[in-house]
Amino acid sequence: MNELEEKIKRAFGEVAVNKGLALRHEVARLPRFISEYLISKYCAAYPDRETAFSKLAEVVAENFPEPKDKDRVLYKLKRLGIVHLMDEFKVSIDLKRNLYLLHIPCLQIYGALADEGIVRKFERTLSGMWGLGTLEYRPDLPENMDETIWPILLIDIEPFQVYNIDLRGFIENRQKFTLNEWIDLLITTIGLNPNAYSQRQKLLQLARLIPLIEGNVNLMELGPRATGKTYLYRNLSHYTRIYSGGAISPARLFFDARLRLVGDIATHDLVAFDEVSRIRFTNPDEMAGKLKDFMVDGFFERGTLKRAHSGCSLVFLGNIEKEEGIPTKEIRYALPDIMQDSAFLDRIHGLLPGWEMPKIMKSEEHLAQGIGLAADYFAEIIHEMRKESFRDIINTHVEFGDNFTIRDENAVRKLASGLIKLLF
16 A cells, blocks of 8 residues: 555545455446445455455345346245345336336336335435345235236335535545645546546546536537546446437436426436437437527426426537547537537537547556545535535636637636536
8 A cells, every 4th residue: 555545544534445346356247336335345344355255246146137137036036025136226206196116227127116115214216226125026916006017016225325424524634635646536536547647637537527526517528439438427426327329308308298207317417428429319309409408507398397407417428539649530520410500519518538538448557456435435425516616716716808708608617616626
């Protein structure tokens, strides 16, 4: 352990973790913010590291099935009456039928049931919560059920990510580090090796976090494959939603008028559109209008939902090849037609030059092996920091030239506020 790692341990205690352990195959299928939580838990329970990983591997193998194992799990549930599953459980409320509907992603089940007591105790299940759930087979459904309801009831859950967040303590600990030390700590925390990146590349990596720490930021990043664009958003925080190609509807993104349910923009801190050139919208004209409206000030409406607001940030990720360090074609051609409109591009607050990022080719070279902050802890910190604003500081110390439009000024304030939160 080097001097900086010892300093991190002294300052942050139990939330300072060995990031290299999350690379082990036993937990490779889990998002990093979950694997690091479980590793810390099992290493604390079993002082011998190999014993801890052996126990953890058994739990993951038994309780986190792959989609192909769905029938095996359902057979076990029917035979035993109860199964335990590790997943991100999400509850939605059906007022017409007075039901708490449960989504079980690992089984691709959207119409199971949740006990009301679970929802009261853990309201985070309404936006999605990772945990070890106890599912009970309930073949005798009440009369208000129909064939769309699965006879499965969530009767208990042991939640993951259960830190008591002390934001003031985090800010005080920041003052114990120099700026360069802090940057290296953050780079390690997001799972990368700071020694593999230049100072500019480190700052560009951290700029990817701005939409997570600052509300209503619209960011675009174009660059080659395998530079970690999607990896960060998928593995750092459970407050994100990623669309990877395919069709997206206004109902899914904004509001489903039929089910009277708000979409992902209303329930997440960040929605990322990965491989934007392959994204298809089921109603392009409606989607284009609603996206552009939302990107101005965070307000949206659809059907019976009037003038709703969300602080959700939007990130648009696209692949573009480079030659001698620069893109091989004009960047707008990496975007779908709906996003090539100048009115849409004017609403983007920042363009990250992903072509400046090196490809992540070798884990021992590019991925973190040392001490950083636990991903789930850091995700909660930056989630809380979204409530803070440093725009007044920017207004006091920054003077905009005559060539800046109002949108330009707003973009600078948002991006600078996010970077100030991250770095200082």
